[in-house]
Amino acid sequence: MPNPLLVTLLVKIGVAAAIASFLIRVRFFSRSIMREERSYQERLVLAACFALVFGASVTVRIVTKSYQAADLGLEGSFLSGLLGGYLVGLVAGPLVALPAVLNGEYFTIVLYTGVATAAALLRDLASDSEQVWQISPFFERSLYRLYFVERDYPTAGYQLLALGGLVVSEVARQLMGSVFEARYLFVLRPEEGPGQGWLLLATYVATIFSVSIPLKIWNNQRTESKLKEQNQLLMQARLEALSRQINPHFLFNTLNSVSSLIRTNPEQARKVVYRLSHILRRLLKTHEHFVPLREEISFIDDYLAIERVRFGDKLRVEQEIAPETLECRVPSMLLQPLVENCIRHGLGSKIEGGTVRLSARRDGDTLQITVADDGVGMSAEKAASLIGKGIGLTNTHQRLNVLYAGRFQFEIVTREAEGMLIRITIPVSPGEAAKQARETEPAARDLLATAAPPAGKPR
Numbered sequence: 368m369p370n371p372l373l374v375t376l377l378v379k380i381g382v383a384a385a386i387a388s389f390l391i392r393v394r395f396f397s398r399s400i401m402r403e404e405r406s407y408q409e410r411l412v413l414a415a416c417f418a419l420v421f422g423a424s425v426t427v428r429i430v431t432k433s434y435q436a437a438d439l440g441l442e443g444s445f446l447s448g449l450l451g452g453y454l455v456g457l458v459a460g461p462l463v464a465l466p467a468v469l470n471g472e473y474f475t476i477v478l479y480t481g482v483a484t485a486a487a488l489l490r491d492l493a494s495d496s497e498q499v500w501q502i503s504p505f506f507e508r509s510l511y512r513l514y515f516v517e518r519d520y521p522t523a524g525y526q527l528l529a530l531g532g533l534v535v536s537e538v539a540r541q542l543m544g545s546v547f548e549a550r551y552l553f554v555l556r557p558e559e560g561p562g563q564g565w566l567l568l569a570t571y572v573a574t575i576f577s578v579s580i581p582l583k584i585w586n587n588q589r590t591e592s593k594l595k596e597q598n599q600l601l602m603q604a605r606l607e608a609l610s611r612q613i614n615p616h617f618l619f620n621t622l623n624s625v626s627s628l629i630r631t632n633p634e635q636a637r638k639v640v641y642r643l644s645h646i647l648r649r650l651l652k653t654h655e656h657f658v659p660l661r662e663e664i665s666f667i668d669d670y671l672a673i674e675r676v677r678f679g680d681k682l683r684v685e686q687e688i689a690p691e692t693l694e695c696r697v698p699s700m701l702l703q704p705l706v707e708n709c710i711r712h713g714l715g716s717k718i719e720g721g722t723v724r725l726s727a728r729r730d731g732d733t734l735q736i737t738v739a740d741d742g743v744g745m746s747a748e749k750a751a752s753l754i755g756k757g758i759g760l761t762n763t764h765q766r767l768n769v770l771y772a773g774r775f776q777f778e779i780v781t782r783e784a785e786g787m788l789i790r791i792t793i794p795v796s797p798g799e800a801a802k803q804a805r806e807t808e809p810a811a812r813d814l815l816a817t818a819a820p821p822a823g824k825p826r
Contacts, residue, residue: 372557372566376573378436379555380580386420386439387581391588400450400585401592403496407454414455417447418462426466428553438553440464442577444479445536448486449499449529449578450585456483467553474543474552482536489532498525500586504572504579530575537574541567618643620707621673628676635676642673656770660727660734661693667702667725674710681720682710692727695734695795698766704759705738705789713742713787721786734795739788750781760789767793 390396399405399413421443428438440463447463448456460476460483467475493499501522544554557566621643628636646669649662664686675682706723714721724739754764754777767775774794781787 370562370566372555373569375436375555376569379439379573380576382424382436383439383442383577384580384584386424387584390416390420390581391585397588401589405451410451410454411458413451414447414458414462417443417451417455417459421447421459421463422466425463429466429470435553435555439577440467440475440479441482441536441540442574442581444483445486445533445578446581448483448488449490451487452490453484453487456487459483471550472552474547478540478543478552481539485532485536489529492528493525494521498522499529500582500589502526502529502579502582504575533575533578534571537571541570620711624673638676639673642669642676645669646673656699657696658699659693660688660695660697660736663697663699663702664688664693664725666700667706670703670706671723678710678714678720682714683720683722685722685724687724687726687728689728692729692734695729697734697736697793698770701763701766701791702736702738704763705791708759708789709738709740709742709787713740713744715742717742729795730792732795733792736791736793737788739786741786744781744783744785744787746783747781750779750787753779767791 391400393416395412396416399409399416402409405413421439424437424443425440428435431437443463444456444460447459451459457480460479464476464479490499498521503526540552540554541556543552544556555570557563557570621639625636625639625643628639646666649666649669671682671684675684702725706725709723714723721741724737726737726739728735753760760779764777767777771793776790776792778790778792779787780790
């Protein structure tokens with residue numbers, strides 16, 4: 368039959384793991400534990416979390432009188448000082464000891480406060496905040512790796528120091544338990560007899576595991592959060608890089624138009640510069656990746672006004688924008704590359720010019736945007752190679768792929784001498800349609816009334 372103390376110590380380690388798993392699911396605790404720099408309010412919240420949970424573990428031991436494995440007061444005090452610093456430790460330690468003090472175990476508050484302070488001192492001695500999270504019960508493997516493989520001597524030394532601090536904390540509890548009566552301080556001690564030394568060693572090992580296991584559980588969550596944050600930053604950087612590729616392409620083509628107009632028609636060049644300055648102000652004003660479709664349509668109106676100055680009556684525009692789509696959020700600079708592709712490659716080489724058709728409609732929980740022209744078109748083989756070669760279409764497709772992760776459709780339909788159609792289908796939040804219809808219908812009518820001015824007249 369296994370020794371009762373061994374069973375208690377094993378259950379104690381399991382309780383430590385269960386408490387750690389519970390705490391990491393508490394929102395304000397997980398937020399606080401992820402930060403190294405905390406405000407006073409955040410430190411007090413962290414101290415309250417430690418005090419409530421580990422104080423409850425002491426209370427369970429006192430109330431049940433038989434469930435001794437539940438008492439993790441010393442371990443909780445050590446963790447509060449190690450992870451939170453002096454303020455958290457000095458608040459949490461005495462509060463964790465409070466149930467024991469009310470039960471007559473008066474020396475508990477001295478022990479827990481001292482342990483929390485010593486752990487806070489250990490935190491200060493760390494040369495790197497990450498060293499605190501690397502404390503491991505399997506110190507022999509860690510020391511071998513740190514000393515002989517990575518040769519990270521400061522971290523290896525800190526591992527030994529932290530483990531030594533845990534051992535000293537348990538030694539203090541054992542000594543105080545032997546000096547004072549049991550009713551003044553709770554301590555798990557082996558009875559005198561055969562195997563007492565091994566059982567005492569198991570007590571120290573259980574204390575080390577009861578501290579290091581929560582550290583490992585919380586550190587794993589920190590690592591996952593950091594990876595998620597890094598992925599978000601990577602996506603942000605990729606989107607910004609793609610946006611920077613689109614904007615210079617648009618500016619380059621527009622400035623080429625201005626340079627050709629300056630000598631031949633200065634007044635038209637002035638109008639183009641004015642429209643361009645309006646566009647640039649809008650580009651510099653917003654840094655969002657998603658904007659309402661209303662703003663995209665307004666942006667396209669400015670862009671088409673620039674192109675109408677150059678093409679005149681040869682460029683005609685038709686818009687069919689459903690009012691309920693105007694507040695749907697779409698990627699910024701989504702339409703301009705598509706419209707530019709129609710003008711440059713579809714209508715640019717057509718002597719009599721042509722028409723650009725822009726439409727948007729909702730289909731359930733999706734938004735469908737179509738940009739079409741009646742220009743020269745191209746063969747199906749050439750159209751299939753557009754994604755990957757052209758700057759505008761390629762970047763638009765890549766941005767959609769990053770933002771929607773495959774939950775979109777990008778279709779190109781074209782025939783020679785019959786024009787090209789590009790259709791984009793993206794998801795829209797369910798339940799948004801009714802709200803948008805109520806809120807945007809009056810403004811939608813105003814925008815649609817001015818969206819397509821007579822051909823040849825710049826807005």
